[in-house]
Amino acid sequence: xxxxxxxxxxxxxxxxxxxxxxxxxxxxxxxxxxxxxxxxxxxxxxxxxxxxxxxxxxxxxxxxxxxxxxxxxxxxxxxxxxxxxxxxxxxxxxxxxxxxxxxxxxxxxxxxxxxxxxxxxxxxxxxxxxxxxxxxxxxxxxxxxxxxxxxxxxxxxxxxxxxxxxxxxxxxxxxxxxxxxxxxxxxxxxxxxxxxxxxxxxxxxxxxxxxxxxxxxxxxxxxxxxxxxxxxxxxxxxxxxxxxxxxxxxxxxxxxxxxxxxxxxxxxxxxxxxxxxxxxxxxxxxxxxxxxxxxxxxxxxxxxxxxxxxxxxxxxxxxxxxxxxxxxxxxxxxxxxxxxxxxxxxxxxxxxxxx
Numbered sequence: 001x002x003x004x005x006x007x008x009x010x011x012x013x014x015x016x017x018x019x020x021x022x023x024x025x026x027x028x029x030x031x032x033x034x035x036x037x038x039x040x041x042x043x044x045x046x047x048x049x050x051x052x053x054x055x056x057x058x059x060x061x062x063x064x065x066x067x068x069x070x071x072x073x074x075x076x077x078x079x080x081x082x083x084x085x086x087x088x089x090x091x092x093x094x095x096x097x098x099x100x101x102x103x104x105x106x107x108x109x110x111x112x113x114x115x116x117x118x119x120x121x122x123x124x125x126x127x128x129x130x131x132x133x134x135x136x137x138x139x140x141x142x143x144x145x146x147x148x149x150x151x152x153x154x155x156x157x158x159x160x161x162x163x164x165x166x167x168x169x170x171x172x173x174x175x176x177x178x179x180x181x182x183x184x185x186x187x188x189x190x191x192x193x194x195x196x197x198x199x200x201x202x203x204x205x206x207x208x209x210x211x212x213x214x215x216x217x218x219x220x221x222x223x224x225x226x227x228x229x230x231x232x233x234x235x236x237x238x239x240x241x242x243x244x245x246x247x248x249x250x251x252x253x254x255x256x257x258x259x260x261x262x263x264x265x266x267x268x269x270x271x272x273x274x275x276x277x278x279x280x281x282x283x284x285x286x287x288x289x290x291x292x293x294x295x296x297x298x299x300x301x302x303x304x305x306x307x308x309x310x311x312x313x314x315x316x317x318x319x320x321x322x323x324x325x326x327x328x329x330x331x332x333x334x335x336x337x338x339x340x341x342x343x344x345x346x347x348x349x350x351x352x353x354x355x
Contacts, residue, residue: 003015003016003017003062003067003068004016004017004018005068005069006103006106006107006110007102007103007106008070008099008100008102008103008106009098009099009102011070012064012070012099013069013070014061014062014063014064014068014069014070014099014100014103015041015061015062015066015067015068015069016041016059016060016061016062016103017041017042017044017045017048017059017060018048018057018058018059019047019048019049019051019052019056019057019058019059020052020057021057021111022051022052022053022054022055022056022057023055027114027117027122027123028055028056028057028114028122028123029056029057029122029123029124029125029126030056030057030058030059030107030113030124030125030126031051031056031057031058031059031125031126031127031128032059032060032061032104032107032125032126032127032128033047033058033059033060033061033128033129033130033133034060034061034063034100034127034128034129034130034133034134034136034137035060035061035062035063035066035130035131035133036130036131036132036133036134037131037132037198037250037253037254037257038195038198038199038244038245038246038250038253039199039243039244039245039250040062040066040067040243040244040245040249041060041061041062041066042060042242042243043060043130043243043328044058044060045060045243047060057113059107061100061103063096063133063136064076064096064099065077065248065249065252066245066249067245067249072252076092076095077252079092080092080252080255080256080259081252081255082255082259083255083259083260084259086262089259089260089262089263090263090266092260092263093139093143093260093263093264093267094139094142094143094146095143096136096139097136097138097139097140097141097142097143097144097267098140098143098146098147100136100137100139100140101140101141101143101144101147101151101155102147102151104125104127104140104155104158104159105147105151105154105155108125108154108155108158109154113125113158115157115158116157116158116160116283120160120283123158124158124159124160124283125158125159125160126159126160126161126162126163127140127141127159127161127162127163128162128163128164128165129162129163129164129165129167130165130166131165131166131167131168131171131327132167132171132253132256132257134164134165134166134167134171134172135167135171135172135257135260135264135267137162137164138162138164138172138264138267138268138270138271139264139267141159141162141267141270141271141277141281141284142266142267142268142270142271142274142277143267144156144277144280144281145276145277145280152280155280155281156280156281156282156283159281159283159284160283160284160285161284161285161286161287162271162284162285162286162287163287163288163289164286164287164288164289165288165289165290165291166289166290166291166294166297166298166301166327167288167298167301168257168297168298168300168301169297169300169301169304170257170258170261170264171257171264171301172264172265172268172301172304172305172308173260173261173262173263173264173265173266173267173268174265174268174301174304174305174307174308175304176300177216177300178216179216179217179219179221179296180221180296180297180300181221181222181296182198182201182202182295182297183197183198183201184197184198184254195246195250195251196244196246199232199244199246200230200232201224201295202295202327202328203230203231203232203326203327203328204224204225204230204231204232204295204326205224205225205227205228205230205293205326206219206220206223206224206225206293206294206295206296206326207220207225207227207293208220208292208293208296208299211292211299211321214303216296216300216303219296219299219300220296221295221296225293228293228326231326231328269312271284271286272286272312272315272316272317273312273315278315285318286315286317286318287317287318287319287320288302288305288317288318288319288320289320289322290302290319290320290321290322291321291322291325291326291327292321292322292323292324292325293324293325293326294325294326294327295327298327302319302321305317305319306319
């Protein structure tokens, strides 16, 4: 599939796929999606016709180092892979956040996207981060203070919600349970196969114990359920090969999570608590969606957010467990009720009424 590209700052372009406008010359909501680890923006390809049919524009970008987007410089890649100093990591995450925010601003200007309507039901932008992409979505919001004033004003008038889907605790810089397991951390899996093993394993459905107990030992950390076919087996091999990225692009994501935990937590907290950020985005709602049958990392991420919010006096994110959903958004969101997603993320009505 051909990619469009759009400037995300001096010398940086991000590639993207775009459903186009559903109803020309009328206010509509645009969802800007950011992919996760090991999968490119093509993970969202099936969302384009679905969203268009439902009156929503859908744009999915590729992060830096993924196909069509500007690769990391040798210096940037060195910081990602080895960690660098604390000052370098702060600057690196802010730079990536500014790039995504700049991309969104240029998308607004290029397509004349309408701001949020007065009743909050139409127009505006929902920023959707899937898995590791949640960190990028949060970084974009947390870094907006470094943008020119006119850019800040435009983004503030357009971005009404940030939805993060299935982030592991580490993606938000929060503590990870001792039981944590994924194929790319297992030294018994040959190193060259770990990302590919993760890419197949993560598409499974997992049968967990009683989630109300909030006990990590009741979660299925390793073995997917035999009751439902993993998404991987329902995608043609050539299409899965196109979507998955196990080379230099995907391999840079794991060290990024490990080395940047304090910076990732800072970005997450800024979106909830920082007065400067909240002043830029007066309409902003943060929503956490979690697949009930996603891997245990996602459930533990939900619990980590709940625990973190109990300690905080700042604003709170909305949390919703999506019944029967797994981690793989290709199917999870394909049949998702978009009008309800938009209403829920805009903060209108009770959760029970919209989902």
